[in-house]
Amino acid sequence: MPDPSPSPPPSPASPSLIRGAGVAAWRQIVDGIEADIASGRLAPGDRLAPETSLAERFGVNRHTVRRALSELAARGLVRATQGRGTFVEARTLAYPIGPRTRFTEIVAGAGRQASGELISARETAANAWAAERLGLAAGAPVLELVTMRAADGTPISLATSTFPLPRFAGLDALFRETRSLTLAYRRMGIPDYRRLTSTVTARPAAPEEAAALDLAPGRILLVLDNVNTDPEGTRIQATRALFSADRVEMVVEW
Amino acid sequence: MPDPSPSPPPSPASPSLIRGAGVAAWRQIVDGIEADIASGRLAPGDRLAPETSLAERFGVNRHTVRRALSELAARGLVRATQGRGTFVEARTLAYPIGPRTRFTEIVAGAGRQASGELISARETAANAWAAERLGLAAGAPVLELVTMRAADGTPISLATSTFPLPRFAGLDALFRETRSLTLAYRRMGIPDYRRLTSTVTARPAAPEEAAALDLAPGRILLVLDNVNTDPEGTRIQATRALFSADRVEMVVEW
DNA sequence: AAAAGTTGTCTAGTGATATAGACAATCCGC
DNA sequence: GCGGATTGTCTATATCACTAGACAACTTTT
Incomplete structure (x- = not known):
């Protein structure tokens, strides 16, 4: 058995959320997008998928996605601009x-x-x-x-x-x-x-x-x-x- | 400035919970106790504080503590026995x-x-x-x-x-x-x-x-x-x- | 210039979380 | 054997999370 080897970075965070795990849906979305940023799947300057797309992808209401994006913005990881989109700001x-x-x-x-x-x-x-x-x-x-x-x-x-x-x-x-x-x-x-x-x-x-x-x-x-x-x-x-x-x-x- | 040095393991997980962070109270308790186990502050065989003590310490209802302990037990980290207490089972x-x-x-x-x-x-x-x-x-x-x-x-x-x-x-x-x-x-x-x-x-x-x-x-x-x-x-x-x-x-x- | 795309804001209803109380059952020390 | 300590179970209520719809405002594309 070879020594453990990491899998190459997979596609962006799985859209399916875990219900009943004690972590709010919006919070899981936050963690998922933050993980994408930390891993490099989302790079500084990248534009996130639109809110409606994220809502569809994660299977939640658009307001739930907005709750998550609001938190990410508060942490300085993303910046949303009305009419333009939401962009990545983080780096490691x-x-x-x-x-x-x-x-x-x-x-x-x-x-x-x-x-x-x-x-x-x-x-x-x-x-x-x-x-x-x-x-x-x-x-x-x-x-x-x-x-x-x-x-x-x-x-x-x-x-x-x-x-x-x-x-x-x-x-x-x-x-x-x-x-x-x-x-x-x-x-x-x-x-x-x-x-x-x-x-x-x-x-x-x-x-x-x-x-x-x-x-x-x-x-x-x-x-x-x-x-x-x-x-x-x-x-x-x-x-x-x-x-x-x-x-x-x-x-x-x- | 010296290279970064970790602080010695502090006292067990801070009892105060963060409200409004999107992480359920019971889930924060799970993570806190799990962190104590992972860090060695709680060792295999140790008995956890009684439910009523944990409830007081974390500032929550005893049922909320039980919700957390139930989850820890499901993960195989602790084992509760009626009348005796809850004991640590995990190791790294x-x-x-x-x-x-x-x-x-x-x-x-x-x-x-x-x-x-x-x-x-x-x-x-x-x-x-x-x-x-x-x-x-x-x-x-x-x-x-x-x-x-x-x-x-x-x-x-x-x-x-x-x-x-x-x-x-x-x-x-x-x-x-x-x-x-x-x-x-x-x-x-x-x-x-x-x-x-x-x-x-x-x-x-x-x-x-x-x-x-x-x-x-x-x-x-x-x-x-x-x-x-x-x-x-x-x-x-x-x-x-x-x-x-x-x-x-x-x-x-x- | 108009249409399409996207973020921002408001109001409102339903399900999950947390709390609360009470009591049963088991274990251990005296 | 009894009392104290602790876990286990049941019922019930209040608060928060998530959903839903609608529309405004801004930017980009056509």
């Missing part, structure tokens, strides 16, 4: 997963403007998740940094990084000063870090996550877990970054 | 993304039973997706194989692989005979293949995809695109595999 960012990633370079490479901020820094006790990944005892003191990144002002990722204490006491101050984790590491005597593992999964955004990333409720998140070590192989950083699956696709190259 | 498969992947080994390594089948094989004209990845002219003749994989009888992935013709004419017969793509390649004079790129993204399942993978409508898919080459660097295979994000997490290691 190709985000490489690799031994090292530079958010600013990734965004600039896509012809967009990167920005970011350190939302919070605090010393706390390592929870089970961080303790396991950093090889610490549960409850061990750690430094936790929360950061938010954006491309062209659109939130891209919400990330929390955890570092063992007391080794990394003061890292947050160095980070605020240098705006670079790599430079902050160097100031602390660590010439470079190495990626140990990366894990990707996906799930719906919790309400507070959706709010932070300016997403509609329940949008899908790509969750990227990274563990980094110092040159001697000691684990120094465990990070979890949340990305909107509508705005980002993960790319791995060898 | 760690699926490595790497230069080579062996589904059977991955599943066996998780202590589960792998199975799979070749659903279809056909000669067709390359669509834009495959043509781009294989470096072919659009419409060039290709062989397309569709496969389904399962672990312990639970569908894990639906994959479509595309191969250029006439070079790979007969590959499907060799594949049926050897049950191994690597062996089939060797019989055709290709000692080994190499991974060129892998891309991971996520989106809701289309109805026919959900049906094929035995998922509830609208469940989240992890979509893995791979491009492989022969030892000389010529692209020989483009694959898209669809995975349930509830059942699989992608793991990358260096």
Whole structure:
């Protein structure tokens, strides 16, 4: 049996809706069109089928289709103009997963403007998740940094990084000063870090996550877990970054 | 700005529901609990909070909670027993993304039973997706194989692989005979293949995809695109595999 | 200039969702 | 054996989603 292989992108979202699944018809239409946009089946500038055609295709009333298009417009994915039609406005960012990633370079490479901020820094006790990944005892003191990144002002990722204490006491101050984790590491005597593992999964955004990333409720998140070590192989950083699956696709190259 | 880092798993799904988002309250509860299970916040064997507690936590009627739990039970994620409580039954498969992947080994390594089948094989004209990845002219003749994989009888992935013709004419017969793509390649004079790129993204399942993978409508898919080459660097295979994000997490290691 | 195509807005009726209450049945701890 | 905790089932009502029709206003095509 060959390793799993994805099917080539099929025709646009299936017109048949699922009734009784707890997802409103208009919402399913939203998700379907959004999936077409995210997958490239609908590209920026493309005009959507007219409302009456979509209604016929999805087997719903034209008002239901309008409810969906209204939501898509509110999310900035499409723009409707009276008498002309509804056009696609969305695009995604190709985000490489690799031994090292530079958010600013990734965004600039896509012809967009990167920005970011350190939302919070605090010393706390390592929870089970961080303790396991950093090889610490549960409850061990750690430094936790929360950061938010954006491309062209659109939130891209919400990330929390955890570092063992007391080794990394003061890292947050160095980070605020240098705006670079790599430079902050160097100031602390660590010439470079190495990626140990990366894990990707996906799930719906919790309400507070959706709010932070300016997403509609329940949008899908790509969750990227990274563990980094110092040159001697000691684990120094465990990070979890949340990305909107509508705005980002993960790319791995060898 | 450091590379994005995920926040450690937060407390269980936010109890507040989003009204007016087109997702029924009971359905949001389903997704929230399912996310807790997928993320490990709720582990197999854990008992869920009682119905009355969940109703209070989510701010809904107990019947609405029961509607959600009924759905989770139908999906095989939880099991309710009168007088005792509701317990978690789900688990996920760690699926490595790497230069080579062996589904059977991955599943066996998780202590589960792998199975799979070749659903279809056909000669067709390359669509834009495959043509781009294989470096072919659009419409060039290709062989397309569709496969389904399962672990312990639970569908894990639906994959479509595309191969250029006439070079790979007969590959499907060799594949049926050897049950191994690597062996089939060797019989055709290709000692080994190499991974060129892998891309991971996520989106809701289309109805026919959900049906094929035995998922509830609208469940989240992890979509893995791979491009492989022969030892000389010529692209020989483009694959898209669809995975349930509830059942699989992608793991990358260096 | 007129017709056709398309989005935008208004009013109104029917079915699904969520709520509510009550009580039965099962399991577990004391 | 009893009480408390929890799931299971029944009936009933209010609110929201979806449908339907009609027509206005704008843009594009003929």
